[in-house]
Amino acid sequence: MNLGDLASARSGDKGNHANIVVVARSSEAFGWLQNHLTAQRVADFFAGLSPSRVERFAVPSVRALNFVLYDVLDGGGSLSLRTDTQGKLLGTAILELPCPDAPSSLARQE
Amino acid sequence: MNATSTIRIGNGCGFYGDQLDAPRDLVRDGRLDFLTLEYLAELTLSILARQREKDSSQGYARDFLYVLETLVDALQRGEAPRIVTNAGGMNAQACAQAASEILCRNGLSHLRIGIVTGDDIMASIDGWLEAGEALEHLDHGRSLAEVRSQLVSANAYLGASPIVEALREGADIVITGRVADASLTVGPARYAFGWEADDLDRLAQATLAGHLIECGAQVTGGYTTDWEGMSLADVGYPIAELGPEGQVAITKPPGTGGAVTVQTVTEQLLYEVGDPSAYLTPDLALDLSQVKLEQIAPDTVAVSGARAPFVPDRYKVSAAYRAGYQTAGQLVVYGRDCLRKADAVASILLERVRRAGFELDRICVEKLGTGASAPRERSNVSQASELREVVLRIAVAGRDRAALERFSREWAPLVTSGPAGLGGYTTARQPIRPVYAFWPTTVPKALVDPHVSVAVRSADEWRSEGVQ
Structure with missing residues (x-):
């Protein structure tokens, strides 16, 4: 199972930092993600971007976790030499984060 | 009201x-x-x-x-x-x-x-x-x-x-x-x-x-x-x-x-x-x-x-301030060996810029098609035998505009003096643009x-x- 089975996501830039919003598809999925989708796990997943640190904020009322990845945009905005200067792709990328231990009952019903 | x-x-x-x-x-x-x-x-x-x-x-x-x-x-x-x-x-x-x-x-x-x-x-x-x-x-x-x-x-x-x-x-x-x-x-x-x-x-x-x-x-x-x-x-x-x-x-x-x-x-x-x-x-x-x-x-x-x-x-x-120049170029690299070939083409191009006596302050090489634009855990498809083409994109930055001009003009010659299987060179060369950096x-x-x-x-x- 991947994160995309449990949640949707969106990302954007804040200067040289990116934020990724992960929105759980159910209260049960949110509960599981709160315990398992840690800032460290997200930092490891995006190690290729060398974040200086990753911070996590929870907004339970809308079943969302907000991750801020610091210094991941190669200077950000106009300075970045990457294709994805503004971190717009990270929200789609994080949906492939493997969640092998998540109970199958949490997966999105198609 | x-x-x-x-x-x-x-x-x-x-x-x-x-x-x-x-x-x-x-x-x-x-x-x-x-x-x-x-x-x-x-x-x-x-x-x-x-x-x-x-x-x-x-x-x-x-x-x-x-x-x-x-x-x-x-x-x-x-x-x-x-x-x-x-x-x-x-x-x-x-x-x-x-x-x-x-x-x-x-x-x-x-x-x-x-x-x-x-x-x-x-x-x-x-x-x-x-x-x-x-x-x-x-x-x-x-x-x-x-x-x-x-x-x-x-x-x-x-x-x-x-x-x-x-x-x-x-x-x-x-x-x-x-x-x-x-x-x-x-x-x-x-x-x-x-x-x-x-x-x-x-x-x-x-x-x-x-x-x-x-x-x-x-x-x-x-x-x-x-x-x-x-x-x-x-x-x-x-x-x-x-x-x-x-x-x-x-x-x-x-x-x-x-x-x-x-x-x-x-x-x-x-x-x-x-x-x-x-x-x-x-x-x-x-x-x-x-x-x-x-x-x-x-x-x-x-x-x-x-x-x-x-x-x-x-x-x-x-606030925004002048911070040198940037440019980028890209080519389609085709073939069963497209990943190795893309690496080689990047090396050839950058070496030619160096041999001409120019230095580039920052270089970013991406092989688009491999997940390179959002690098993440296990995203490398370097072993993917099914892959037939990648887009080689190189972006560079520096204070020396002439170095970037040289980088930009080195793309077209790759078609005749690089490996076989390179396409799209007519659009490879991009303009040099001044960079304005952000000061929050x-x-x-x-x-x-x-x-x-x-x-x-x-x-x-x-x-x-x-x-x-």
Whole structure:
């Protein structure tokens, strides 16, 4: 199972930092993600971007976790030499984060 | 105006370059009281500053003039909402004058245009630096003095108050420079309901409404994860319905594409947000951490629970400075060996630049097609035998423009003096562009406010002023 089975996501830039919003598809999925989708796990997943640190904020009322990845945009905005200067792709990328231990009952019903 | 029932504020533009006909469609189908149009991303002002430097009648978002032309019919019928936009960019007065030409040409010379100025703080910066206001970079804390000589533009993010003032003075169209995106919505709401600047619970809700609609279709189904089955070609642009007690619902015109659901609104709620309990705007610090969303009708989501724990005493400032040059090139690399070959082509090209005696300060090599644009765990498909082509993209930066020119011209020769299987070289060579880097900082409101001013005149008056 991947994160995309449990949640949707969106990302954007804040200067040289990116934020990724992960929105759980159910209260049960949110509960599981709160315990398992840690800032460290997200930092490891995006190690290729060398974040200086990753911070996590929870907004339970809308079943969302907000991750801020610091210094991941190669200077950000106009300075970045990457294709994805503004971190717009990270929200789609994080949906492939493997969640092998998540109970199958949490997966999105198609 | 002291509205006792719901008002509708639509946003027809999320950035300079957004869909040109969205405002027209939103006005036609949205039953709006106010239309907001947002044109200024972080670095847009530096581009507009350079345009003004070259031509003193420029320096604003010219797309707005096209949009205004599309709204002439509705304005003539008296069915258009009042318009609030930051299209003024670096030159709100020139924007007002150009807009007045359009209005006067169409029998609308009586309409009143208000401009808000004073966000441009360039002229004050040296004095402030001397007086010990260091304008420290928000990330690393160093003083703006470090890049003062390369500075191109510096603007404070103003809040809703001058917009309220312009509306009270009868402006049908309010044109501002750098005003915070959400304040474009807070201004009309404060004006319509007579809310004071310290009515924080209601203003928090209005700020949240503004935050949700400021990126246009991003809250109505654009950029959403579950895009399949969603009609996006005719995506509807967002409308915030606000009530006198600060009630907010997000919706879109009936019969349009996209969707407004708890999911689309949640994704936008935290878009470009850091700490959800303290999202800073010039009007207030917005606490989003207890926001509740409820689907109350098809494509209508009620939004509640926004709080404002305090009002910041500083404005955010967006400054831009010259930081050398950039360019990029790309080629299609074809074949079973495309990954190895792409690496080889990159080495050949960069070595030729070095042999010619040039140095590049920064280099970024990406093999697009392998997941390179968002590197993540296990994204490398280097072993993928199915892969038949990748796009080799190399971007470079440096202070030496000649080095970048040389880099750029080395792409075409690869086709005859590189390996077989390279395509697309006719479009490989990109122009060299100057880089304007962003310097985020803050400044005490008390230093900026004395410079902020509002001028409201009829289109006729604006036009004759431009002629003088």
